[in-house]
Amino acid sequence: DAGVIQSPRHEVTEMGQEVTLRCKPISGHNSLFWYRQTMMRGLELLIYFNNNVPIDDSGMPEDRFSAKMPNASFSTLKIQPSEPRDSAVYFCASIRGGTGELFFGEGSRLTVL
Amino acid sequence: RKEVEQDPGPFNVPEGATVAFNCTYSNSASQSFFWYRQDCRKEPKLLMSVYSSGNEDGRFTAQLNRASQYISLLIRDSKLSDSATYLCVVNVGYKYIFGTGTRLKVLA
Numbered sequence: 001d002a003g004v005i006q007s008p009r010h011e012v013t014e015m016g017q018e019v020t021l022r023c024k025p026i027s028g029h030n031s032l033f034w035y036r037q038t039m040m041r042g043l044e045l046l047i048y049f050n051n052n053v054p055i056d057d058s059g060m061p062e063d064r065f066s067a068k069m070p071n072a073s074f075s076t077l078k079i080q081p082s083e084p085r086d087s088a089v090y091f092c093a094s095i096r097g098g099t100g101e102l103f104f105g106e107g108s109r110l111t112v113l
Numbered sequence: 114r115k116e117v118e119q120d121p122g123p124f125n126v127p128e129g130a131t132v133a134f135n136c137t138y139s140n141s142a143s144q145s146f147f148w149y150r151q152d153c154r155k156e157p158k159l160l161m162s163v164y165s166s167g168n169e170d171g172r173f174t175a176q177l178n179r180a181s182q183y184i185s186l187l188i189r190d191s192k193l194s195d196s197a198t199y200l201c202v203v204n205v206g207y208k209y210i211f212g213t214g215t216r217l218k219v220l221a
Contacts, residue, residue: 031207042213043157043200055207091156093209099145102202102209104156 002026006092006105014113018080021108023092024073033102034067034077035091043091049075082112114139117203119212127220130191134215136184136201145204146177148186150197151214157200160186191219 005024013019025032034046047057049069057067064083069075079086093104119136126132138146146163161168163175163184174187184201196219201212 033209035211043211045208045210048207050207099204101147101159101162104158106156 004092004094004103004105006090006108008108009106010109010111012111012113013082015083016081017112018078019082019086019110019112021077021090021092021110023075023077023105025075025092025094026096026103027073029094029096029103030072031095031097032069032075033093033095034075035093035104037089037091037107046077046090079110082110084112086110087112115212116140116210117201117212119201119215121213121215123216123218125218125220126191128191128193130219131187131189132191132217133188134186134199134201134217136186136212138182138184138201138203138210140203140205140210141182143182143203143205146175146184147202147204147209148173148175148184149200149202149211151200152197157211160199188217191217193219193221195219 007022032049035043037043046059047067048055052069067077089107089109091107093102095102117138148160149157150160151157163177167176172189176185198214198216200214203210
């Protein structure tokens with residue numbers, strides 16, 4: 001079975017540019033999470049969707065960040081405009097139901113120059 | 114105070130050694146507990162769930178102490194392939210809260 005699929009794997013962009021990260025959760029998983037990982041802060045939850053509905057976006061750092069989940073098989077995380085401090089690895093993860101094993105994608109490594 | 118705290122390490126141990134990691138959590142309403150493993154530049158993957166009665170999976174043993182709000186992971190007979198970062202994870206409702214991880218390096 002396919003796991004969580006993220007794209008792009010690597011993104012290098014210049015400050016001020018728009019960045020869009022994509023995620024396809026595992027089929028049948030109804031909960032989706034976006035995390036950001038940095039050396040200093042570890043894994044931070046950005047936003048949580050349940051059945052395609054954003055339930056908790058309190059971790060989204062600023063209005064420059066937005067996330068959507070138009071259907072059960074696709075989600076996007078957008079940063080506009082990007083800044084150097086946004087450089088991090090962004091992970092998407094999904095789970096069936098409320099608890100259990102959280103499955104992660106391979107991550108999108110973002111570098112903002 | 115962080116919700117989930119771990120000693121960042123690194124723990125450098127020789128092959129065959131036994132090593133233990135601890136993790137403390139602050140929310141007494143925490144429901145489920147896990148250890149995840151993350152290799153360098155890879156995604157986190159579930160190592161094992163942690164049950165109140167303690168549980169073992171081969172060389173790995175996990176313990177939970179709800180009264181003191183800490184979780185432990187014991188690795189026996191360390192292998193070179195155990196070198197990784199071990200993340201303590203606490204589940205509260207829908208939230209999975211990750212510690213910053215403990216780095217382990219097993220030396221030949």
